[in-house]
């Protein structure tokens with residue numbers, strides 16, 4: 001156990017930083033005078049004290065972390081932070097006479113922090129502003145954490161071939177220690193993230209949202225979260241301009257943030273066109289949107305222009321794992337929502353806040369499969385798998401393939417578990433897919449016009465687990481379950 | 489093109505042999521005097537002449553076959569034989585005033601030869617005996633072909649890691665040429681197949697079936713096909729004894745036939761207990777049956793003993809890819825039929841007439857995933873994947889993983905195609921899964937009390953394609969689509 005003390009020490013530091021974030025809803029509450037300032041203030045204080053105690057109390061356990069410590073750290077973080085995020089949510093809702101249980105509060109917090117953007121709440125328009133602020137802000141905070149997790153921490157651990165995700169933006173550092181490289185990478189990514197955030201906020205504001213709506217929907221957009229402060233989601237605004245702005249920022253936020261940083265530093269856009277993952281992501285999102293538009297038009301759901309507007313907005317929204325909606329797209333031919341949901345599992349790039357398989361893994365898998373096909377016909381052919389100019393090592397390919405397998409088996413196993421609790425198969429399957437890909441809305445009973453509150457508590461917990469699992473690239477959490485993890 | 493003449497020559501030979509099989513329904517027709525003797529006789533003659541012409545006409549193109557020739561041969565065989573099998577079926581049904589179109593006739597023939605056992609026909613009890621005989625006999629013929637295909641031909645091609653399936657029953661042959669080894673292996677496997685067939689026929693007969701029913705259901709059982717001459721399938725007999733006999737033979741036929749041959753030659757059963765695939769197959773089938781029984785009992789569908797009878801029979805039936813039923817199990821809690829259908833994709837052994845992924849691949853995938861998990865925690869760990877006493881080469885593992893990927897992507901793509909034709913998602917998905925695994929009955933509109941005739945012609949063709957794809961271990965057919973296949 002003492003072996004893991006250094007991990008708890010880092011966790012304490014993270015919690016301390018996290019508690020500072022809780023001061024923002026405090027400010028909102030103070031300005032809006034919604035009577036919840038004590039909730040945010042006391043919760044922030046409690047989180048700060050807990051974090052600081054953990055940090056200070058274990059300060060003598062400062063030590064370099066090994067891979068298994070890293071796995072333990074990220075897993076524990078995604079369990080503990082939602083706890084501290086959910087307590088004020090529960091308290092605030094109780095204060096305004098709309099109590100929810102811990103299951104729902106924890107789900108809502110995990111949904112925010114993982115940028116899933118699924119909700120168990122209704123009548124969002126009637127909620128005090130500080131609550132909606134907290135819900136949406138959690139996504140933005142989560143997005144920050146995920147960017148660093150995906151391209152700086154998981155690659156060091158080699159989870160599911162995530163060596164591929166490594167952001168080379170920190171430049172060559174002779175010292176092989178973890179900390180300086182992660183720090184540099186984090187700074188670069190967060191710079192881009194903040195720039196996008198400001199641009200998105202301004203665009204929404206100028207195009208007609210109130211400042212608070214612009215802020216909250218910016219949180220949901222750049223993090224690909226998708227939570228809204230309105231029950232009608234984006235339909236509340238009924239504005240083609242806002243939808244277009246949203247599409248642009250969702251597309252931008254679905255690509256690898258490290259690419260923007262490199263383009264900025266090199267003052268050249270050539271990196272974009274050379275990056276196969278970026279091309280594939282844009283093609284998948286826009287191409288998928290065109291296919292859905294074509295289906296809507298050919299099946300006579302809308303006229304040509306409306307088909308394009310609805311098709312592109314919803315496909316980019318769902319497939320980028322954001323999950324905004326302006327209509328109940330489950331009323332469309334089933335092919336459309338199913339394609340959108342399937343795309344959400346593959347379309348986003350590594351190094352974005354997107355979730356699921358990630359496009360770079362898909363490219364590896366496709367190339368590896370083609371190689372096997374060639375080998376079948378010409379057994380003696382020798383052909384390396386390449387991505388851009390890089391030759392991909394067999395070791396990485398094995399890792400990606402293992403990820404894919406665990407991904408598939410997990411979806412089937414969790415869906416079957418939900419079916420065993422008498423949930424209908426479509427709802428069960430889509431709930432797991434929408435959770436594990438951090439998409440948000442699913443099919444059946446949990447479509448865009450519904451919410452996860454219709455599920456039983458046990459079913460909600462399964463979805464909560466699936467969200468964390470998806471966020472941690474599955475393997476890191478599952479590795480915790482293997483006996484070899486606990487052997488020194 | 490001339491490059492493929494030797495392939496066509498072998499195809500001619502196969503067709504000639506196949507035409508001899510058509511003499512059996514001729515005999516049935518003659519004995520039963522059902523007025524269809526001319527149909528079978530003329531069709532047999534036409535097939536014989538076509539085959540003989542092809543064989544003789546291309547006799548100067550006798551040459552050793554390369555892998556690509558092998559792939560071309562098996563693909564072409566599975567397209568051409570169903571054609572010659574479907575013509576008499578269409579003709580006979582037309583003669584008795586119940587015409588079906590070519591789409592349905594071809595589907596029925598493919599369903600038989602691939603041992604899928606799905607049907608587009610109704611009122612089976614009213615059909616002339618020679619038609620039902622031909623339908624069920626096609627499965628038995630298909631089973632013969634599949635045994636040799638799976639353990640003697642595909643392993644030579646290395647399709648989807650099928651090197652693993654290689655039956656070592658031919659003993660060491662110094663000459664590395666294909667023919668003698670395949671011939672020896674075929675003889676051994678067919679010996680076991682025939683023995684099982686006789687035993688199964690006698691058991692059914694003694695336990696109360698008519699001789700013809702015993703014969704036709706033996707065809708369906710040992711080949712894991714599942715077609716029946718009765719609309720009520722096994723419920724027609726309403727006999728616990730017959731169900732038990734059926735379960736025993738389905739279990740036996742789900743294991744690798746080469747194991748029986750080796751046990752016989754070595755006069756020792758030790759090979760059975762040492763074979764990890766056999767153990768896993770039996771555990772999956774019987775264990776799955778116990779789980780389903782437990783669900784049926786705990787959800788109050790039946791009492792304890794009935795739950796066991798229904799649970800075991802249907803799970804072994806569906807999961808072994810046979811597909812007999814004595815009740816409409818879609819009325820059970822959805823978990824049960826879904827589990828049964830999922831198991832049908834994994835449970836049967838290589839070297840049986842079962843289809844789908846095959847248990848040996850599943851074992852490799854599980855072990856490979858565990859290895860990756862260990863590597864995640866202990867990056868420097870070196871650990872080979874073993875199966876029994878054999879170390880599995882990385883090359884084979886890659887091949888198995890490629891198979892898995894193509895399998896998953898094919899199921900999703902074909903399901904989406906069916907959904908695009910406005911089929912409901914559950915029916916679409918289950919139709920593809922039940923076809924590609926050669927199981928037979930699916931969920932939704934094509935459950936055990938329904939049939940594939942409710943689908944549109946296009947949808948039937950998609951299922952037909954899926955059956956052939958599953959039978960050819962996917963990759964061999966897909967390899968035909970790659971440009972490198974057609975390059976010399």
Ligand SMILES: [K+]
Pocket residue numbers: 115116117118224225226321322323438439440
């Ligand atoms: K989302």
Ligand SMILES: [K+]
Pocket residue numbers: 603604605606712713714809810811926927928
């Ligand atoms: K079958």
